[in-house]
Each structure stands twice: as C-alpha cells, then as structure tokens.
Amino acid sequence: MAGAxxxxxxxxxxxxxxxxxxxxxxxxxxVVVIDRQNHHVFQPLLxxxxxxxxxxxEIAQPIRRILHNYKNIEVVLGEVxxxxxxxKQAVLGDGVRVSFDYLIIAAGARHSxxxxxxxxxxxxxxxxxxxxxxxxxxxxxxxxxxERDAYLQNRKRQLNFVVVGGGPTGVEMAGxxxxxxxxxxxxxxxxxRTADAHVVLYEGSDRILGTFAPELSDSAKQQLEDIGVEVQxxxxxxxxxxxxxxxxxxxxxxxxxxxxxxxxxxxxxKKLGVETDKAGRVFVEPDLSIKxxxxxxxxxxxxxxxxxxxxxxxxxxxxxxxMGEQTAKNILAELDGRPRKPFEYNDKGTMATIGRSKAIAExxxxxxxxxxxxxxxxxxxxxxxxxxxxxxxxxxxxxWAYLTRERSARLITGKAEHMHDAIEFLQAARSRDTRSKSxxxx
Amino acid sequence: MAGAxxxxxxxxxxxxxxxxxxxxxxxxxxVVVIDRQNHHVFQPLLxxxxxxxxxxxEIAQPIRRILHNYKNIEVVLGEVxxxxxxxKQAVLGDGVRVSFDYLIIAAGARHSxxxxxxxxxxxxxxxxxxxxxxxxxxxxxxxxxxERDAYLQNRKRQLNFVVVGGGPTGVEMAGxxxxxxxxxxxxxxxxxRTADAHVVLYEGSDRILGTFAPELSDSAKQQLEDIGVEVQxxxxxxxxxxxxxxxxxxxxxxxxxxxxxxxxxxxxxKKLGVETDKAGRVFVEPDLSIKxxxxxxxxxxxxxxxxxxxxxxxxxxxxxxxMGEQTAKNILAELDGRPRKPFEYNDKGTMATIGRSKAIAExxxxxxxxxxxxxxxxxxxxxxxxxxxxxxxxxxxxxWAYLTRERSARLITGKAEHMHDAIEFLQAARSRDTRSKSxxxx
Numbered sequence: 100m101a102g103a104x105x106x107x108x109x110x111x112x113x114x115x116x117x118x119x120x121x122x123x124x125x126x127x128x129x130v131v132v133i134d135r136q137n138h139h140v141f142q143p144l145l146x147x148x149x150x151x152x153x154x155x156x157e158i159a160q161p162i163r164r165i166l167h168n169y170k171n172i173e174v175v176l177g178e179v180x181x182x183x184x185x186x187k188q189a190v191l192g193d194g195v196r197v198s199f200d201y202l203i204i205a206a207g208a209r210h211s212x213x214x215x216x217x218x219x220x221x222x223x224x225x226x227x228x229x230x231x232x233x234x235x236x237x238x239x240x241x242x243x244x245x246e247r248d249a250y251l252q253n254r255k256r257q258l259n260f261v262v263v264g265g266g267p268t269g270v271e272m273a274g275x276x277x278x279x280x281x282x283x284x285x286x287x288x289x290x291x292r293t294a295d296a297h298v299v300l301y302e303g304s305d306r307i308l309g310t311f312a313p314e315l316s317d318s319a320k321q322q323l324e325d326i327g328v329e330v331q332x333x334x335x336x337x338x339x340x341x342x343x344x345x346x347x348x349x350x351x352x353x354x355x356x357x358x359x360x361x362x363x364x365x366x367x368x369k370k371l372g373v374e375t376d377k378a379g380r381v382f383v384e385p386d387l388s389i390k391x392x393x394x395x396x397x398x399x400x401x402x403x404x405x406x407x408x409x410x411x412x413x414x415x416x417x418x419x420x421x422m423g424e425q426t427a428k429n430i431l432a433e434l435d436g437r438p439r440k441p442f443e444y445n446d447k448g449t450m451a452t453i454g455r456s457k458a459i460a461e462x463x464x465x466x467x468x469x470x471x472x473x474x475x476x477x478x479x480x481x482x483x484x485x486x487x488x489x490x491x492x493x494x495x496x497x498x499w500a501y502l503t504r505e506r507s508a509r510l511i512t513g514k515a516e517h518m519h520d521a522i523e524f525l526q527a528a529r530s531r532d533t534r535s536k537s538x539x540x541x
Numbered sequence: 542m543a544g545a546x547x548x549x550x551x552x553x554x555x556x557x558x559x560x561x562x563x564x565x566x567x568x569x570x571x572v573v574v575i576d577r578q579n580h581h582v583f584q585p586l587l588x589x590x591x592x593x594x595x596x597x598x599e600i601a602q603p604i605r606r607i608l609h610n611y612k613n614i615e616v617v618l619g620e621v622x623x624x625x626x627x628x629k630q631a632v633l634g635d636g637v638r639v640s641f642d643y644l645i646i647a648a649g650a651r652h653s654x655x656x657x658x659x660x661x662x663x664x665x666x667x668x669x670x671x672x673x674x675x676x677x678x679x680x681x682x683x684x685x686x687x688e689r690d691a692y693l694q695n696r697k698r699q700l701n702f703v704v705v706g707g708g709p710t711g712v713e714m715a716g717x718x719x720x721x722x723x724x725x726x727x728x729x730x731x732x733x734r735t736a737d738a739h740v741v742l743y744e745g746s747d748r749i750l751g752t753f754a755p756e757l758s759d760s761a762k763q764q765l766e767d768i769g770v771e772v773q774x775x776x777x778x779x780x781x782x783x784x785x786x787x788x789x790x791x792x793x794x795x796x797x798x799x800x801x802x803x804x805x806x807x808x809x810x811k812k813l814g815v816e817t818d819k820a821g822r823v824f825v826e827p828d829l830s831i832k833x834x835x836x837x838x839x840x841x842x843x844x845x846x847x848x849x850x851x852x853x854x855x856x857x858x859x860x861x862x863x864m865g866e867q868t869a870k871n872i873l874a875e876l877d878g879r880p881r882k883p884f885e886y887n888d889k890g891t892m893a894t895i896g897r898s899k900a901i902a903e904x905x906x907x908x909x910x911x912x913x914x915x916x917x918x919x920x921x922x923x924x925x926x927x928x929x930x931x932x933x934x935x936x937x938x939x940x941w942a943y944l945t946r947e948r949s950a951r952l953i954t955g956k957a958e959h960m961h962d963a964i965e966f967l968q969a970a971r972s973r974d975t976r977s978k979s980x981x982x983x
Contacts (some may be wrong), residue, residue, distance in 0.1 A: 131692075137681065137685060154596050154597070154598035154599075155596070156596035156598070157596075161729070163729040163730070164729055167728050170731075172913075173692055173731055173732065174688075175688070175689050175692060175693060176682075176686070176688075176689060177689060191693075195693055195694065197693060208586050238617075239579065243579060243618040246616075246617070246618075247617050247618060247619060250573075250615055250617060251617065251637055251639060252637065264587045287603070287605040287606055287609045288605070288611075289615055290615070431601070448619040
C-alpha cells in the first residue's frame with residue numbers, strides 16, 4: 100500500500116459489513132465498503148414490505164448516508180466478483196481492482212432452490228428490497244384479478260397463497276398474508292371476500308420454527324391456525340410451475356407462491372479456494388479468517404462456524420453484527436501488536452413474529468408467546484431500525500396500521516411490460532385452474 | 542343494462558377520473574373506475590420522487606382505498622384499449638367488454654418525443670411513479686459512478702445533467718437536481734464535490750414557464766440561475782444518444798437527460814373516430830362530450846376545449862378536476878330531466894416551484910415570487926394531497942428535509958440486470974466522454 104494507513108475492504112453493506120465498518124470508524128485504518136446496492140436493508144422487516152405494511156424507504160437507508168460522518172470510511176457501489184489473495188486485491192465486475200490489507204467478506208446468502216433455480220420465477224424468495232416489491236406486486240395483483248373476474252365476469256374462484264418453508268420468513272409471510280386478507284384489504288374489495296383467501300404453509304420437517312423449543316413451535320402453529328393459515332408439516336414441494344406446486348403426489352393450484360427455505364451463501368465464498376459446506380458457507384477459523392489467508396475474513400451468513408456446545412452459529416442478524424464487530428476489533432488489536440481473539444456467539448434470545456399481536460420468543464430459559472412476545476418483538480425491531488428518521492416513520496406506520504388496520508404501502512409498481520407479464524401469468528394459472536376444475540367435474 | 546341503475550364507466554384514476562367518481566358517489570348511478578395501475582398518483586409532486594425527496598408511497602394511494610367508502614363505486618385494474626360506441630361497451634386488453642350508459646374517458650397524456658420515440662430510453666419523461674423511480678435511479682447512479690471513478694481510479698470528471706423543456710416539470714426537475722447536488726448529497730460523497738454537478742435546462746422558446754406573465758418567467762430564470770442552473774433559451778434538442786444530446790449543431794455530453802416537453806394524449810382519443818389535435822387531444826363539445834356520441838365524455842389532458850376568451854383550457858390538474866366534477870353533475874342532471882351545462886374553466890391561479898424556498902405564483906392580477914410564492918405552493922400542495930395519512934407523512938418529510946437538508950428516499954432499486962444496464966450505459970457515455978476529451982487535447 101502507498102499510504103501509511105492500513106486499508107480494510109468490506110464486501111457487503113448488510114448487518115455484518117455495516118457493524119464491522121462502524122467498529123472501524125475513527126480508527127487508524129481506512130475503510131472501503133463495497134456493495135451492489137446503494138442501500139442497507141433492515142432484513143427482519145422485509146416481509147412487511149412484501150405484504151404492503153411498510154414502504155421500501157422505511158426499512159432501508161443509503162449505506163453512504165449511514166456512514167457519512169466517518170471520514171475514514173468510503174462507500175463504493177460495485178460488485179466484487181473475485182478475490183486475488185496473492186496480490187491482496189478484490190476484483191470488481193468491470194475488472195477494476197481494489198487493494199486491501201485486510202478483507203472482510205460479508206456478502207450474505209440467498210434462498211436455495213436445491214438445484215431448481217428455474218423455480219425462482221414462479222416462487223420468488225425474500226432477501227432484497229426488489230424481492231419484497233415483487234412479492235407485494237404479486238400478492239396485490241392476485242386480489243385485483245380475483246375482484247376483476249368476480250365483478251366483470253361474475254366468476255368467483257378461490258384465492259390460494261402458498262408459502263414454502265416453515266422458518267421465520269415463511270411463518271412471517273404466511274401470517275402477514277392472512278392478516279392483510281382478513282383485515283387491511285377487507286373493506287376495499289367489493290366483489291370478493293378477501294378473508295376467504297386461503298394461505299397454506301408447507302414445512303418439510305415435523306415442526307415449524309425448528310430452532311425454537313418444541314412447545315413454542317406448537318404455539319406458533321396454533322397461532323397461525325388461529326388466523327386461518329393451514330400448516331402442513333412433513334410436506335415437501337417437489338415441483339413448481341406457474342400457478343401450481345406439487346406437494347408429494349398432489350398438484351396444488353395457487354395464485355402466489357413464496358419461497359422461504361434453503362440457504363445459498365454468496366458464490367464469492369466458493370471462489371476463495373477453501374472448503375465450504377453444501378450451502379456454500381465457508382468453514383472459517385476461530386477468528387473468522389480463512390484457512391489459507393489470515394487477512395481475509397468471512398462473516399455473517401457466509402460463514403460456517405460452531406459454538407462451544409458444538410451447534411452451528413445461526414444465520415441471524417445478531418450473529419452477523421457480532422462477527423463484524425469482533426473482526427474489526429481483531430484487526431485493530433493486531434495492528435496494536437495484540438493477539439486476535441476467537442469469535443464467540445452471544446445468544447441473546449430469538450423471536451419470530453406470526454401476525455398482528457402474535458409471536459413467540461425464547462430468551463435463555465424463558466419462553467413467551469402471543470401478545471407479550473409480539474410486543475417484545477415490536478420494540479426490539481423498532482429499536483434496531485437504523486436512523487432516527489426511519490424509526491419515527493415506521494412507528495407511525497405501525498401505530499396507524501394497528502389502529503385502523505389499514506395499509507399505507509399498497510402500490511403495485513413496475514414497468515407496464517412486467518405488469519402484463521404478471522397478468523398473463525395469473526391468467527395462465529387461472530385458465531389451468533378452470534381446466535382442471537372442469538376436468539374434475541366432468 | 543340489466544339493472545335499473547344507470548352505469549357510468551370511468552377510464553383512468555387520475556385527477557379527472559377520481560373527481561368525476563367522487564361527484565357520483567352516493568348518487569343514483571353505479572360507477573366503475575378502470576385504471577391500468579392500482580394507484581392514483583399526485584402528479585404535481587412526482588418530481589420530488591424523481592429527486593429522492595419523497596418516497597413513492599407518499600404521493601400515491603390505491604384508487605380502491607380512496608373510494609372504498611362508496612358502495613356504488615367499483616374499481617377494476619385493467620386497460621381500456623378500445624371503445625365500441627354502437628354497443629356502448631369499453632373493451633379491455635384481454636377482450637373483456639364492460640357495458641356503460643355513460644363513459645368518461647380520462648386516460649391522460651404522456652410527453653411527446655415528436656416522432657422520436659426511441660429517445661425515451663436515453664431521456665425518460667416524468668408522468669408515472671415508475672418514471673420517477675427510473676429517473677431517481679439514474680440521477681443517484683450518476684453520482685455513485687462519479688464517486689467510484691474518483692475514489693478507485695483517481696479519475697475526476699464533470700457530472701452533467703440535462704433537462705429538456707422549460708415548462709413546470711422541466712423547471713422543477715432542473716431546480717431539484719441542483720438542490721440535491723448542493724445540499725442533500727454534499728455530505729455523503731467524499732471523493733467528489735457533488736455541488737460541482739452541472740445542470741442545464743434547454744427551452745425552445747424565448748422564455749421558460751411561458752404560460753406565466755413575462756416578468757415571472759424572468760424571475761424564474763433568475764431564481765434557477767441563483768442555484769447554479771444554466772438556462773438556455775431558444776435551444777432545440779435535435780438528437781439524443783446514450784450519454785449525449787445535440788443542441789443546434791453541438792453535441793453536449795451528459796450523464797442523465799430528463800425529457801419534459803411535448804404532450805401526447807392517450808391513444809384512446811384517436812380511436813373514438815372524432816377529430817383530434819396534433820397532440821391527440823379530442824376536440825370536445827361545450828359539455829365535454831364527443832361530437833358523435835353525447836354519452837361519451839373526454840376530460841382532463843385528453844380534451845381540447847377553449848375558454849370564453851379563446852385561449853385553450855390548460856392541461857393542469859385543477860382543470861381536470863373541474864371537468865370531472867362538471868361531467869358528473871351533467872350526467873346526474875340529465876337523469877333528473879334537467880339540461881346539461883357547458884363546461885367553464887375557473888382559473889384560480891397557477892404556480893411553479895423552482896427549488897427550496899424558490900417559486901413563482903400568479904393569481905389573477907397578483908404576482909408572487911421567491912419564498913412567499915414557495916410557501917403558497919407548499920401549503921396548497923400539501924393541502925391537496927389525498928388522504929390524511931399521506932398529508933402527515935409528506936409534511937414530516939418536508940419539514941425534516943427543510944431542517945436537515947437531508948434526503949430520506951435515496952434508494953436505488955431495480956433488478957440486477959437493470960442496474961447493470963444502467964452502469965454499462967453510464968460507462969459507454971463516459972468512455973465516449975473520455976474519447977472526445979482526448980480528441981480535443983490531442
């Protein structure tokens with residue numbers, strides 16, 4: 100490096116990258132955060148954008164904005180596609196090389212389609228703001244098309260929503276769709292009863308939210324069923340086509356499918372030349388560096404590391420934040436001639452929300468369910484939302500939604516072509532729906 | 542019609558259509574509002590979304606939501622592509638026919654590229670929420686790419702923004718881009734000085750905002766120049782390519798072009814078989830019906846009609862609202878056996894905003910400029926924003942932006958492919974920029 104100040108390059112402005120950057124702020128190193136997007140997304144609330152409770156702007160902030168007070172931190176919009184450990188450079192999509200003394204890779208993970216990447220068009224996942232806006236568009240369009248058919252053609256039909264995967268995202272999505280169908284949308288549609296919409300959650304294992312205590316899984320299932328969600332356990336989705344999914348041997352017709360299972364870490368992990376697990380997560384050393392190069396760290400959802408009790412550190416945002424902070428501290432310690440410390444995950448408890456006033460939480464030995472768990476969830480998430488302005492707006496929106504059961508973010512956006520694609524897609528699904536129905540009745 | 546209640550079909554949920562619907566609420570007719578989008582957009586504030594001051598959700602509301610309290614009004618998502626006057630039916634894109642007793646066509650207008658529709662890719666207009674989000678993306682990306690080049694490759698270059706057309710939209714856009722470059726973005730970018738960005742406004746005639754009094758046009762030009770915008774009068778853009786525009790004989794390099802001139806009424810007008818003007822506006826009768834069918838009305842930006850003094854009714858939102866209301870009243874009068882009244886435009890004054898604390902207003906003989914005009918503009922627009930919730934949020938955002946000169950809506954969204962397209966586009970523009978520069982220096 101030309102300058103006297105060591106340079107830390109951080110790939111990704113998610114929780115891991117951002118917390119690493121903040122811990123390096125005002126220190127003796129120069130920091131560059133590189134992200135494909137210009138904004139940090141508060142992922143735990145993505146499902147609220149997908150169900151039109153919140154607007155995209157309420158759960159996202161420009162990374163540049165979050166870090167603008169720190170003179171030693173620069174933010175660059177770009178995609179790191181390769182790492183050149185020998186020359187200590189990160190390579191961007193257009194070939195530009197960024198030199199580093201230390202590299203922190205925090206590029207996150209997406210959902211995995213288990214080799215069926217073609218399913219993504221029919222069953223989008225929920226990892227980015229664009230994913231959320233796309234799912235919102237599909238959910239709202241499904242209701243619009245049903246209303247249109249009922250009003251213009253006097254053709255009533257069942258609306259079906261399918262969520263694949265009973266982890267936190269799947270449970271949140273299923274609960275939130277059921278919520279808006281029963282509450283927020285009910286008054287606005289006149290030819291259909293939105294509350295009649297059917298939401299099914301398919302989970303492969305024998306309980307949902309498998310990382311929680313079994314009694315909380317049971318409670319979550321009951322809470323989902325209370326708001327009308329059908330929960331199907333030990334059910335594997337084996338095929339997906341536009342407008343229907345195959346579960347076991349049966350094809351199930353549906354208007355919208357949301358994919359919420361599987362983990363595929365950023366492909367950058369596999370390019371490092373070190374061992375990864377099946378999901379593409381890098382097996383990291385105790386200090387989160389990679390085996391072949393102690394100046395390259397992999398953190399967050401991309402890292403595979405075990406806790407003292409042998410269980411893996413979960414892919415949740417608190418873990419990513421802690422890894423980011425620890426890595427920053429280790430770099431600064433080393434520059435001061437002190438040894439690095441191994442990473443230890445401090446589990447402060449986990450919670451999952453199910454719907455309005457419904458949630459579960461597990462904090463050490465304590466277990467909470469229902470309204471009290473939901474309140475805990477609410478305050479924790481609002482508290483963590485980055486930036487005072489956002490916190491205020493989200494609070495207002497939630498409070499408003501709670502009082503009036505309305506939704507303020509219900510816009511279907513997208514280029515006209517996309518809209519037409521979506522309409523054709525829904526029509527194709529419907530006409531098959533009609534065909535299969537007539538087949539049954541004939 | 543089967544039922545005893547007459548049926549009014551309204552095409553378009555803009556100001557004209559919405560005001561017609563509201564005036565028919567709780568009356569003896571059934572109303573169907575058909576729109577391609579599910580939301581009404583408060584168009585006068587679109588430029589604030591395009592410059593990242595407001596979020597899309599703050600200036601738009603689902604049409605269904607706005608009208609949900611009225612039992613006699615149904616809202617349908619769909620595109621009317623044809624009208625069948627003989628059978629009194631509106632035909633949707635998928636062939637479905639909607640019968641009417643009265644039809645109110647309020648499908649609006651877009652910008653016209655004067656036969657060069659291929660320019661739209663390089664120079665998007667600003668009529669829909671998607672347009673605004675696209676322009677926001679380009680403006681923010683231009684700054685991001687400049688920062689990236691300056692930081693990673695030590696390559697500084699001039700950022701150029703071009704706005705074509707000196708009407709209200711063009712003036713607002715030019716002023717708002719200059720504003721964010723000088724204020725909101727300044728602190729966030731470290732390798733470039735965003736305030737150095739150059740904004741040029743090209744206007745073909747000899748003054749901007751030509752519908753105002755000449756002294757107000759002069760004031761507006763001065764106010765624009767005060768915030769660093771270069772205003773070029775009598776300047777015609779004769780060609781547009783990615784990254785540059787031709788003005789007279791000169792090619793001008795630019796990072797972003799915004800098209801804000803020309804009017805092209807919805808193509809539905811031309812399909813009615815009656816005479817239209819060059820912009821596709823339908824010459825309507827004094828009661829806003831079309832010559833060949835007194836039960837079909839054309840209102841808002843699609844209608845061409847003269848005031849008592851011989852000047853045309855301007856294509857502004859108050860005119861559209863008044864037309865919508867008048868048409869509704871005429872229909873109800875006729876059903877009561879009373880005669881229709883001719884439409885008379887009540888001009889309550891016009892205003893145009895130029896930037897933070899800068900505007901002009903003309904109300905009868907009274908002329909206002911600067912801060913006082915801006916305050917009038919601000920309160921009028923907030924007042925008119927539909928829905929209490931939106932009013933509150935926009936107020937908060939503005940107040941916040943005013944106090945802190947920050948921007949809360951600065952997200953670059955869009956599918957990854959679009960992002961790559963945009964980056965390639967900007968890079969193509971830049972490399973030509975470099976070529977042409979080296980040509981000059983050699």
